[in-house]
Amino acid sequence: xxxxxxxxxxxxxxxxxxxxxxxxxxxxxxxxxxxxxxxxxxxxxxxxxxxxxxxxxxxxxxxxxxxxxxxxxxxxxxxxxxxxxxxxxxxxxxxxxxxxxxxxxxxxxxxxxxxxxxxxxxxxxxxxxxxxxxxxxxxxxxxxxxxxxxxxxxxxxxxxxxxxxxxxxxxxxxxxxxxxxxxxxxxxxxxxxxxxxxxxxxxxxxxxxxxxxxxxxxxxxxxxxxxxxxxxxxxxxxxxxxxxxxxxxxxxxxxxxxxxxxxxxxxxxxxxx
Amino acid sequence: xxxxxxxxxxxxxxxxxxxxxxxxxxxxxxxxxxxxxxxxxxxxxxxxxxxxxxxxxxxxxxxxxxxxxxxxxxxxxxxxxxxxxxxxxxxxxxxxxxxxxxxxxxxxxxxxxxxxxxxxxxxxxxxxxxxxxxxxxxxxxxxxxxxxxxxxxxxxxxxxxxxxxxxxxxxxxxxxxxxxxxxxxxxxxxxxxxxxxxxxxxxxxxxxxxxxxxxxxxxxxxxxxxxxxxxxxxxxxxxxxxxxxxxxxxxxxxxxxxxxxxxxxxxxxxxxx
Numbered sequence: 001x002x003x004x005x006x007x008x009x010x011x012x013x014x015x016x017x018x019x020x021x022x023x024x025x026x027x028x029x030x031x032x033x034x035x036x037x038x039x040x041x042x043x044x045x046x047x048x049x050x051x052x053x054x055x056x057x058x059x060x061x062x063x064x065x066x067x068x069x070x071x072x073x074x075x076x077x078x079x080x081x082x083x084x085x086x087x088x089x090x091x092x093x094x095x096x097x098x099x100x101x102x103x104x105x106x107x108x109x110x111x112x113x114x115x116x117x118x119x120x121x122x123x124x125x126x127x128x129x130x131x132x133x134x135x136x137x138x139x140x141x142x143x144x145x146x147x148x149x150x151x152x153x154x155x156x157x158x159x160x161x162x163x164x165x166x167x168x169x170x171x172x173x174x175x176x177x178x179x180x181x182x183x184x185x186x187x188x189x190x191x192x193x194x195x196x197x198x199x200x201x202x203x204x205x206x207x208x209x210x211x212x213x214x215x216x217x218x219x220x221x222x223x224x225x226x227x228x229x230x231x232x233x234x235x236x237x238x239x240x241x242x243x244x245x246x247x248x249x250x251x252x253x254x255x256x257x258x259x260x261x262x263x264x265x266x267x268x269x270x271x272x273x
Numbered sequence: 274x275x276x277x278x279x280x281x282x283x284x285x286x287x288x289x290x291x292x293x294x295x296x297x298x299x300x301x302x303x304x305x306x307x308x309x310x311x312x313x314x315x316x317x318x319x320x321x322x323x324x325x326x327x328x329x330x331x332x333x334x335x336x337x338x339x340x341x342x343x344x345x346x347x348x349x350x351x352x353x354x355x356x357x358x359x360x361x362x363x364x365x366x367x368x369x370x371x372x373x374x375x376x377x378x379x380x381x382x383x384x385x386x387x388x389x390x391x392x393x394x395x396x397x398x399x400x401x402x403x404x405x406x407x408x409x410x411x412x413x414x415x416x417x418x419x420x421x422x423x424x425x426x427x428x429x430x431x432x433x434x435x436x437x438x439x440x441x442x443x444x445x446x447x448x449x450x451x452x453x454x455x456x457x458x459x460x461x462x463x464x465x466x467x468x469x470x471x472x473x474x475x476x477x478x479x480x481x482x483x484x485x486x487x488x489x490x491x492x493x494x495x496x497x498x499x500x501x502x503x504x505x506x507x508x509x510x511x512x513x514x515x516x517x518x519x520x521x522x523x524x525x526x527x528x529x530x531x532x533x534x535x536x537x538x539x540x541x542x543x544x545x546x
Binding site: 045048049140143144145146147148149172173174177178211244245246247248249250253254256257260261264265267268271272 | 318322413416417418419420445450451517520523526527533534537540544545
């Protein structure tokens with residue numbers, strides 16, 4: 001047992017816990033530039049992905065594994081303050097049905113287009129997510145972008161904020177390891193065009209099927225809102241528009257599902273050209 | 274305006290509304306063999322898919338389109354009882370944040386393996402979903418199976434019930450148009466083997482990538498629970514095991530996402546052999 005310095009919390013009235021609960025609201029996240037990370041897997045990826053942790057709350061009775069102590073040590077080492085919570089306090093502060101004893105307050109961080117550029121490969125593959133409303137969808141898009149090893153995700157004209165607890169959760173922490181950028185649609189379009197990256201608009205109205213296009217060249221797959229799809233701007237500025245065949249009665253797939261299909265087709269083509 | 278016979282409901286204490294609310298619980302669904310369908314899109318697919326509607330509750334002030342009346346007429350014609358609810362009652366009875374004025378009680382119905390067999394094509398494509406826990410995942414699997422025009426979905430050793438309101442919702446009503454069967458794993462394996470349908474186990478531990486296997490022949494793509502994946506039984510009985518490449522930090526995808534990738538690869542191969 002490594003000796004670690006921490007403060008004990010036994011009351012929900014503790015101001016640190018009150019702040020933790022407030023961070024569930026977007027207004028508090030926007031005002032403070034902070035956000036919540038809950039869960040071992042998510043925190044592990046945050047810590048290893050270089051995410052700055054301000055404070056880490058833990059409840060040993062909820063720990064499921066044996067590496068939690070190592071994680072606490074890593075966070076402490078990175079400058080986080082540690083708080084040991086009583087079982088009761090942790091359960092009430094937790095965002096989950098089955099808490100695993102770890103929750104943190106961290107500093108929001110996303111990249112600029114310039115930073116994205118510095119890290120991109122020879123034939124980059126990007127996702128552009130325009131105006132996504134549901135945190136779960138944005139999180140799933142991040143998870144799939146991680147799955148195919150994409151060069152980054154650009155969130156345009158955001159509706160849900162990237163740091164919503166459900167984005168963190170649905171992304172299973174890939175939010176912290178993926179290159180994520182927030183920008184306006186106009187900036188993003190200008191940047192993609194200047195870099196010679198083809199904009200592929202995913203839209204049910206396209207006649208070209210996604211499997212018929214060459215995705216081995218530099219591409220940005222653009223997807224739009226759950227209700228209306230991509231805006232006129234993106235449809236107009238796209239180099240090519242593709243659709244996913246729908247052979248049944250439904251006329252479209254969920255936006256995160258559609259993005260995943262396109263990303264994995266790009267990966268397939270890139271692996272077996 | 275067609276004259277329709279309906280009963281007015283202005284109180285939440287009305288026994289019909291009480292039953293409606295009880296059907297949110299699985300125990301009530303299991304006991305009665307009934308379930309809830311909410312939403313215009315879902316009900317449209319239910320009615321056109323031949324789903325038997327027992328009672329249809331509506332609130333014209335919530336209608337978003339102009340075809341709701343036609344839907345009411347169709348349901349009435351099929352033997353449903355109609356109930357016009359006051360705005361307030363409908364909002365309280367609704368399962369949704371933004372109700373669209375239509376909700377029904379319907380009779381549960383799923384196929385047997387024998388019935389599935391009668392309708393299958395020359396080179397069938399099935400999904401086997403073993404022990405899925407989250408209704409949203411089961412609904413998404415149904416939606417993707419509809420998307421590729423699969424021959425059916427077999428739900429084995431169910432955890433969530435097919436008739437959970439969130440399955441209906443996530444499936445956007447494809448639950449009613451898709452061929453869905455509930456069976457035990459043992460029955461299903463015996464049936465697939467007797468029909469010469471290859472069992473493809475989707476598991477992160479497989480060394481063969483899904484794009485390297487021939488999915489043009491008769492196949493059943495088998496996927497397992499969110500936490501543990503497929504059971505030993507399915508892994509042992511499978512003809513082939515495939516994995517999806519994971520190029521980032523995460524070691525797996527969500528089960529519904531993984532199923533969708535495999536289904537669309539099967540469709541791609543079948544369209545461009």
